[in-house]
Amino acid sequence: MVPLKVDALRKSYGGHQVVAGISFALQRGECYGLLGPNGAGKTTTLRCCLGLTAPDSGSITLVDEPVPARAREARMRVGVVPQFDNLDPDFSCAENLLVYGRYFGMADTAIRTRIPQLLEFAGLAGKEDTSIRILSGGMKRRLTLARALVNDPDLLILDEPTTGLDPQARHLIWERLKRLIADGKTILLTTHFMDEAERLCGRLAIMDAGRIMVEGAPRELIKSQIEPQVVEVYGEDAPGWAQAEAGAFARRCEVSGETAFCYVDDAAPLLDHLAARPQLATLHRPANLEDVFLKLTGRDLRD
Amino acid sequence: MDLSIRALAVWRRNFLVWRKLALPSILGNLADPMIYLFGLGYGLGGLLPQVGGTSYIAFLAAGTVCASTMNAASFEALYSAFSRLHVQKTWEAIMNAPVSLDDVVAGELLWAASKATLSGAAILLVIALLGLTHGMQALWVLPLIFLTGLAFAALGLCVTAVAPSYDFFMYYFTLFVTPMTLLSGVFFPLDQLPAAMQVAAQALPLTHAVGLARPLLLGQVPTDVFGHIAVLTIITVAAFATAVSLARRRLLK
Incomplete structure (x- = not known):
């Protein structure tokens, strides 16, 4: 399986090149980081990869499917943690997972069987009936991570998963992500926290102004670049x-x-x-x- | 158009939220039209001889069912859908799953029409209990208000797709919904209008809903059934296609 392969991707908005011809590929089972300052083109790249915006040129393969042509089929096997929490505020923790599972066409019984283990993974065991409105920022992020796992995806895409969290909450998210990597999940992560990238990513690319400046393992980049x-x-x-x-x-x-x-x-x-x-x-x-x-x-x- | 059965998952999401507040929601939706029906029907109706060959309150009943169906569909497709689109970013969350934006808009359309149908049906029930209906043919109003709900939900979603904020919806209500309520034969027969306005009223979807609902409730055989249904259907299809294309421009750029 090819988790994700991006080739010569370009995307402009109003004459401004946000993504200016980038290529990268994820290997199965690795955690790959996209690093860059605000406006580097990270989120636009992710939107293209998910088929939520059409690239100007270039090709994308997401979990073996061509995107955007078969983006819907590809998203069946992908989990996404967006940059900003968009959990359903009207629902409890369990309802959030149930409703999200239905978007994948999963049967209610199949989702309900998974809910306890997903909440356990998120450190929210026993909070099935707790309303989202009273969760802390860290708990919401963890529930969003659990939601992204509801379909047991082959690839997990995380857009700045720990932005806005306190150090305790960040460490807990990192610990969970390491567990997922150990379990063989493939992860694509964007961040502008260097310690996060150093801890989690086997390889990473540093982006700026829509281009990839360097790519490699964190240790190697430190050795070769500075x-x-x-x-x-x-x-x-x-x-x-x-x-x-x-x-x-x-x-x-x-x-x-x-x-x-x-x-x-x-x-x-x-x-x-x-x-x-x-x-x-x-x-x-x-x-x-x-x-x-x-x-x-x-x-x-x-x- | 990239539509699939997943649109129903979006409908079910909204239904689950509604279920938590179902009773207050239904009662809340009933209060406003009932005040109109009783206030105008008995208050104003007491001053009037027969209107359109019947008592004023019986005349007003069909208009009230249709107007409140329109209001329920419009509120859901405007304010509630906009909360999910813009404030809560629910649409974006859904689109990260294998659900297309077209599915989301279709799910919202069906949901707003369903909720409007419920609203209209609740009033229909009250009207029937008051003895203002004539026989089982009143049940034909149910599919009619569903179609009416679809038409107004589709129109509302077009506005939602381009709205920058909640304030924007005021224009839609003051420039479109309120005038239409007054010009579609809800409160008085259309033939009271000047000839030119009678023609213009034929372009308003509410006119066609009332045009079918009134004879159905008064125990008469409606005329031009096909024409009324065709107008409501065409508005639904055209407005839905427009809403989808406007939503794409907003979210998939």
Whole structure:
């Protein structure tokens, strides 16, 4: 089975290219991440993949079916967690799952048999009759995840599954997603949380302005795209110091506000130098995916 | 048109919500038309000799059934459907499953017509209990109000598909629904209107609903049955196709 294969996909709105020719493919059983700042084209890509909007050009295969031609058949075997919760506020937890299962043509008895295990998975065991209106944000997200599993899909598509959640709720979602990956589910995930992508994704692509900038395993991207060590230098004097002296120690140094980010292969000489300047606070850490992301997509705000 | 049996799952979703509040919903829908029927029927009717060859309240009964069917279908297809489309994003949730947007619009259409039929039937029952119907032929009003519900649900869904907010629906009611109620023979016979307006009234769907319902309730044989049904059917089909295409433009772009 081909979970998802996207080839040379393009989509414009009003002359503006939102997706500018991207290609990627998911392997069975992997968790693949689409990362990018707001407006990078992630959600539009997902909408094209689900057959909810027609691409200008390019081809899409979703669970072995050509999309948009046979999008309805493809969606039979796909589960979707949308970016914004759209659970039915008039229903209890169990009714939400029951009604959603009917959209897949499932018989009520078949759905009802699945409901206890789905709620259990969502950490909502025993909440069959609880109204959606009194659930916390994290509980709603987990119920949305359970809803996406009602048809036991081959591929799960998650659009920013933990945006707006507190750390406790995020960790619980991650733990559940890891369980799904361990069970062999294929997952496509969009996010702009780097720690989320690093934890969950076997491979990922970083998108910006409708294009894929790089693709690969998180560890490999960090190794290939960026210097291994980062020294962050804080303080009022940091920008001035960075301009005058950082060049002697760091291959690259980026200033953002009152922080200078120095990217180095060996941090020792820089740390010695900084030790003699107590007015500058320092943090030495290994490079991570966020450094790669910022290097590729820039530090400018996206609105 | 990408229609399937899944449209019924959308209908069932709305039915499940309605079932939770069924009794207050039916009673609420009854209150308004009953006030019109009794207030105008007895109050105004007391001042009038026979209207159209019958008592005014018996004349008004058929109009009340049709007008409240229209109102119920319009409210459901406007306010309630818009909540699901725009506020709750229910339509988007459904479309992530193997249900097409066309199915969703069809499900909403059938649901609004069903709810309108229930509304009209409740009034029909009250009218029958008051002795204002003549025999079993009044039951023919049931399929008629379902068709009337379909026509107004389809028209309402066109407006919903382009509405930016709830306020938008005020225009539909003040510019279309309210004038139509006054010009379709609900409150007085059409021949009271100037000749030009009588012709214009033939373009209004409510005119055709009332034109069939009134003889059916008064124990008369309706005339031009085929013409009335054809107009309501054509409006339903054309408005549904328009609603689907407007909804696609809004959601599938």
